[in-house]
Each structure stands twice: as structure tokens, then as C-alpha cells.
Amino acid sequence: MITRAEIVDWLHEDDPVRLAELWRRADDVRRRVMGDEVQLRGLVEVSNHCVRRCTYCGIRAGAPVTRYRMSPLEIFECAMQATALGYGTVVLQAGEDPGLELDIVSETIRAIRKRTELAITLSLGERSGAELAAWRQAGADRYLLRFETSNRELYERIHPARADEPSDRIAMLGRLRALGYEIGGGVMVGLPGQTRDDLADDVEMFARLDLDMIGVGPYLPHPATPLAGEARPDWDSELMTYRMVALARLACPGANIPGTTALATVNRADGRELALARGANVLMPNLTPTRYREHYEIYPDKACLRETAPVCDGCLRGRLQTIGRTVGSGRGDARRTAVGEP
Numbered sequence: 001m002i003t004r005a006e007i008v009d010w011l012h013e014d015d016p017v018r019l020a021e022l023w024r025r026a027d028d029v030r031r032r033v034m035g036d037e038v039q040l041r042g043l044v045e046v047s048n049h050c051v052r053r054c055t056y057c058g059i060r061a062g063a064p065v066t067r068y069r070m071s072p073l074e075i076f077e078c079a080m081q082a083t084a085l086g087y088g089t090v091v092l093q094a095g096e097d098p099g100l101e102l103d104i105v106s107e108t109i110r111a112i113r114k115r116t117e118l119a120i121t122l123s124l125g126e127r128s129g130a131e132l133a134a135w136r137q138a139g140a141d142r143y144l145l146r147f148e149t150s151n152r153e154l155y156e157r158i159h160p161a162r163a164d165e166p167s168d169r170i171a172m173l174g175r176l177r178a179l180g181y182e183i184g185g186g187v188m189v190g191l192p193g194q195t196r197d198d199l200a201d202d203v204e205m206f207a208r209l210d211l212d213m214i215g216v217g218p219y220l221p222h223p224a225t226p227l228a229g230e231a232r233p234d235w236d237s238e239l240m241t242y243r244m245v246a247l248a249r250l251a252c253p254g255a256n257i258p259g260t261t262a263l264a265t266v267n268r269a270d271g272r273e274l275a276l277a278r279g280a281n282v283l284m285p286n287l288t289p290t291r292y293r294e295h296y297e298i299y300p301d302k303a304c305l306r307e308t309a310p311v312c313d314g315c316l317r318g319r320l321q322t323i324g325r326t327v328g329s330g331r332g333d334a335r336r337t338a339v340g341e342p
């Protein structure tokens with residue numbers, strides 16, 4: 001297993017020749033443990049209503065965006081499209097939206113479960129224990145909840161708690177695990193005040209939580225948010241994100257790790273391809289109906305905003321072909337069996 005000292009060293013490493021060694025190690029572990037298949041997960045941004053005021057996020061409560069919430073039928077149709085395109089997973093993501101009521105979400109999950117073989121991933125923010133249990137019961141398989149940073153003080157600055165309860169995403173990941181979900185966490189890279197030591201803590205946290213999925217992306221300031229005016233660390237957050245992807249792979253060999261849309265946004269030419277060459281094994285094509293997509297504006301100028309699902313699909317498959325990777329079949333669960341040293 002990779003040590004704390006090694007993690008910190010790699011986070012400081014700037015020499016491209018040495019970094020090539022990190023990329024090679026991460027790519028070797030990825031190939032040995034996960035194979036050459038890239039899993040495609042269809043992402044459906046089901047609602048941009050949100051009750052929270054995260055200071056980084058463009059759809060925070062009160063932000064000047066046009067709000068939408070997809071109907072269960074619209075969500076179901078996107079899931080059917082995921083199946084038609086050959087994907088093994090559909091991811092339902094949203095702001096923290098109480099309007100996505102327990103029963104509505106349960107029924108949507110049941111409908112997808114009944115009519116498809118898809119693994120169902122939820123990413124609906126911090127919801128009650130009763131909701132999480134009911135959705136698991138209805139057939140949801142996985143839950144994505146990034147903890148954003150393991151630095152508690154920074155977390156509280158960027159992710160204010162609701163009046164009624166403290167926000168502890170790490171504790172919630174434990175509860176999700178106990179309910180039988182596969183669990184996904186992750187962080188943003190380049191937040192104001194974030195340090196390399198924080199990032200090293202994040203990598204150690206990935207391993208401690210034994211995450212099944214790890215999403216890492218560069219922080220992208222949104223001008224309509226309080227955090228946008230604050231100074232960011234002096235590092236290159238795209239390059240730092242690749243370091244984090246590679247270190248996540250070394251710390252958690254069997255996890256599913258995506259090349260994120262935020263990376264595609266900072267490097268449209270080949271951000272995702274570089275992530276896939278440096279430890280990642282998943283892509284998340286956007287299946288949100290194009291009329292809603294522009295309103296899920298968590299950060300500005302998001303990549304792949306206007307392409308329809310079949311166009312996105314064709315583009316991604318073409319990109320995979322050029323880097324010699326194949327499209328995965330099946331649900332693409334994490335590899336939770338012991339996998340040996342990287």
C-alpha cells in the first residue's frame with residue numbers, strides 16, 4: 001500500500017519525467033485490477049432545486065438559475081436510453097431537493113429495476129436515514145456523496161450545515177455502507193485555502209472509507225457564488241487532479257474512478273483521456289434531456305452541454321478507440337476482493 005510520505009512526495013512532484021512514473025504505476029494497477037474496459041455510466045441530472053447554500057456551487061439555494069425537476073416518466077425514459085445505448089448503470093443526480101420525495105424516488109427506482117438490468121446509482125445529497133433505507137429497499141445499488149475535502153474547517157466554510165443538523169458526509173457514507181450500498185466519495189481540487197496536506201488526507205480517507213467509487217475534479221469557480229472571489233492555491237488544478245486520480249488508484253486499487261466532466265471542462269481536448277491513462281476506468285456520459293442540461297450549472301461553461309445522448313455516446317466511443325480502450329459490459333461493480341500490492 002502507498003504510504004503517507006509517498007503520497008505527499010507525489011503531490012509535490014513537478015518533474016515530468018518523475019510524474020510519468022506515477023502515471024505508469026497507476027495505469028499498471030488499473031490494468032491489472034480493473035482491466036482495459038471503460039465503464040460508461042449514464043448521468044441524469046434529475047433536478048436542480050437545492051435547499052443548501054454551498055459556497056462553490058452554481059445551483060445553491062437562491063442562485064439565479066431557472067429551476068427544473070424531471071418527472072418520474074422523464075427519468076424512466078432516460079434510463080431506457082441508458083439501456084438502449086448499452087450502459088450498465090444509470091446515475092440519478094440532483095441538488096438536495098426535498099421535492100424529490102421518498103415515494104416518488106422509490107417508485108422511479110422500482111420502475112427502472114423492473115424494466116432494466118441497470119445498476120442504479122443515486123447522488124441526491126444528504127437525505128434522511130429513512131429515505132436512504134427506502135431507496136435501497138426499492139432497488140438502488142450505489143450512492144455517490146463526495147465529502148469535498150477532509151479538512152473539517154475548510155468543509156464548514158464551503159458547505160454550511162442546515163439550521164437543523166450538522167453536515168457530516170463521512171458519517172453518512174458509513175450509514176450508506178451499512179445499508180448495503182456501494183459507496184462513492186470524492187473531493188474537489190484547488191479550493192481556496194486547500195493545501196497539499198489536505199489532499200494527502202483526502203487520499204488516506206479514500207482508503208480508510210474503502211470507497212467503491214472515487215470522483216475527483218478540479219474546482220471551477222462559478223461567478224454567482226460567494227467562493228468565486230477567493231484566492232485559489234497556486235498550483236495547476238488540472239495537473240493536481242491527475243495526481244489525485246493516480247494516487248486514488250494506488251490507494252484503492254479496486255475502486256471505480258471516473259474521468260470527470262470537470263476535467264473535460266478544463267481540458268476539452270483530452271482531459272478525460274489523460275485521466276483514463278493515469279488510473280481512471282469510468283466515464284459518465286450525460287443523458288439529461290438537453291432542454292434541462294444548461295440549468296444544471298454547478299460550474300460555468302460545462303463540457304458537452306448541447307450534444308444529445310447518441311452524439312455524446314458516439315464521441316466517447318471514438319475517443320476510447322483512439323486510446324486503445326474498450327467499452328465495458330455489465331454493471332461494472334467495484335472489485336472488493338483482496339487485490340495484492342500495487
Ligand code: SAH
Binds near residue numbers: 123126
Ligand atoms: N447535491 C448532490 C450533487 C452535487 S453535484 C451532492 O451534494 O452530493 C456533484 C459534485 O459536483 C459535487 O459533489 C461537487 O464535488 C461538484 N461540484 C459542485 N460545484 C462545483 C464547482 N463549482 N466546481 C467543481 N466541481 C463542483
